[in-house]
Amino acid sequence: MFKILKKRVLNPDVTLMEIEAPQVARKALPGQFIILRVDDKGERIPLTVAGFDREAGSITIIFQKVGYTTIKLDSMEEGECLIDFVGPLGVASEFEGMKKVAVIGGGLGVAIAYPQAKALHDLGAEVDLIVGFRNKDLIILEEELKDASTNLTMMTDDGSNGNKGFVTAALQERLAQGANYDTVIAIGPLMMMKAVCDLTNESGIHTIISMNPIMIDGTGMCGCCRLTVDGKTKFACVDGPDFDGHKVDFAEAIARSKMYKAEEKISMEKHNCRLTGGVR
Numbered sequence: 001m002f003k004i005l006k007k008r009v010l011n012p013d014v015t016l017m018e019i020e021a022p023q024v025a026r027k028a029l030p031g032q033f034i035i036l037r038v039d040d041k042g043e044r045i046p047l048t049v050a051g052f053d054r055e056a057g058s059i060t061i062i063f064q065k066v067g068y069t070t071i072k073l074d075s076m077e078e079g080e081c082l083i084d085f086v087g088p089l090g091v092a093s094e095f096e097g098m099k100k101v102a103v104i105g106g107g108l109g110v111a112i113a114y115p116q117a118k119a120l121h122d123l124g125a126e127v128d129l130i131v132g133f134r135n136k137d138l139i140i141l142e143e144e145l146k147d148a149s150t151n152l153t154m155m156t157d158d159g160s161n162g163n164k165g166f167v168t169a170a171l172q173e174r175l176a177q178g179a180n181y182d183t184v185i186a187i188g189p190l191m192m193m194k195a196v197c198d199l200t201n202e203s204g205i206h207t208i209i210s211m212n213p214i215m216i217d218g219t220g221m222c223g224c225c226r227l228t229v230d231g232k233t234k235f236a237c238v239d240g241p242d243f244d245g246h247k248v249d250f251a252e253a254i255a256r257s258k259m260y261k262a263e264e265k266i267s268m269e270k271h272n273c274r275l276t277g278g279v280r
């Protein structure tokens with residue numbers, strides 16, 4: 001059993017938890033993920049390792065309440081235990097040779113981008129961190145993001161923090177000003193990562209994206225997380241989640257991401273019914 005050591009609500013949709021998992025904490029690296037189950041009837045969901053403390057034997061996860069399992073996880077409190085917490089899974093991010101990097105995070109992608117920015121910053125790279133949220137009330141981890149970057153730019157879709165626009169607009173401005181990044185790392189919704197790749201393709205800047213397709217086993221056996229990279233089939237769970245964004249088949253990835261929308265809607269409705277006794 002894996003105890004919830006700490007719970008912190010970051011905004012109405014996003015929660016941070018520290019989970020006691022010494023064996024995972026011993027080996028975890030930025031870019032990797034875990035798969036958890038809340039209880040013995042629960043589904044397996046993958047979440048990024050947002051942080052680790054090898055001495056305390058804990059792993060930090062940050063998750064957005066988007067459906068059945070994440071809402072159930074959010075309802076748990078410090079001291080309660082998760083039944084499964086498997087990891088670290090996936091290939092750790094590769095930072096070698098990176099000196100001037102733009103790290104772009106959109107929405108919840110910010111939580112996943114944060115450990116990557118921090119690792120690069122700790123390694124001495126110059127990190128321009130550009131993050132975007134729908135509005136200022138959804139901004140998370142502001143202090144942590146400042147500490148993990150050389151320059152932090154926070155955008156909001158509605159301009160409520162005084163900086164209106166998408167992360168891609170901020171990146172475009174930097175590129176137009178002559179920013180000479182050796183690498184751009186983009187993490188967030190597929191459409192956002194595609195837009196970043198379209199921009200960087202023009203200037204030939206190496207661009208890494210983090211793919212988050214549906215996963216089941218997380219060990220390369222079920223084939224659920226497959227995607228096409230450079231014309232070859234890859235599995236995000238064992239070959240990724242990081243990939244060269246200019247080589248990913250986005251059209252296929254976007255189509256596959258919508259495959260289970262109907263089932264997810266039904267599962268969510270059943271959950272709401274159980275919570276409210278059917279009253280909505």
Ligand SMILES: Cc1cc2nc3c(=O)[nH]c(=O)nc-3n(C[C@H](O)[C@H](O)[C@H](O)COP(=O)(O)OP(=O)(O)OC[C@H]3O[C@@H](n4cnc5c(N)ncnc54)[C@H](O)[C@@H]3O)c2cc1C
Binds near residue numbers: 066069071211213
């Ligand atoms: C490698 C990886 C790392 C991730 N890291 C994070 C993270 O740090 N924080 C975070 O909030 N989310 C993360 N996700 C997404 C997270 O796994 C889903 O939000 C979660 O599974 C939703 O489950 P649900 O039952 O609450 O919602 P559902 O209603 O079941 O699904 C809502 C949406 O979540 C996605 N999803 C559902 N099941 C899975 C699954 N088994 N695998 C992947 N995606 C799924 C689908 O796009 C779906 O439309 C990550 C996904 C992957 C693959």
Ligand code: FES
Binds near residue numbers: 215217218237238
């Ligand atoms: S999740 Fe099954 S192969 Fe990747």
